[in-house]
Amino acid sequence: MIIFIDESGVHKSVDFSTVSFVYVCFNNLDNVERSILEIESKLNIQSFHWSEYGSKNGWTIRENFLTEILKLDFTFKISIFKNPVNFSEKFENTFMHLIVENRIKKIIIDGKKPRWYENRLKKVLRDKNISVKKIKTGNDISNPGLRVADALAGLYRSHYDNPTDKTKKIIKLFNNKITVQILDGQISR
DSSP, rough: OEEEEEEEEETTSSSSSSEEEEEEEESHHHHHHHHHHHHHHTOOOOOOOGGGEEEHHHHHHHHHHHHTTTTSSSSEEEEESSSSOOOOHHHHHHHHOOOOOOOEEEEESSSSOOOOHHHHHHHHHHHTTGGGGGEEEEOOOTHHHHHHHHHHHHHHHHHHSSHHHHHHHHHHTTTTTEEEEEEEEEEOO
């Protein structure tokens, strides 16, 4: 099992803020990555990144990408915090509930993270007897699996910041792929 982790909203420091943290699990990564590349080719885009498609036309690309990845073989877990006061403390608790698998081959996190992020993640992995050597950093361009995590993190953050009928409809489609959802510390499975 390969895990991809991305978050959305952590850099916003003013106004109302929602942070979504997504943990995507793939079993057959080669097939999924090939499918993601085919989806992007069909949509005539290089590589999907949520923030690049915020315009009116961009929402069509977002919606089409999300609808297509829905057909792929994966599950995900999500943690959502509204106006987190101390995200670094909540982060460790979130990982304790999200990392429960014992067949993890690799964990790929999006981009360079602050030291506290890496330290909290490593602590949780050690507490669960999982080698910290399984952690790799990556970027959306070279890791199609991260693009799925990015899309889901962006969708859920966008919905909780500003719910619309469109985001509500798309989120409903993903209900059968969510294995754990944490909203402000409350867990639902």
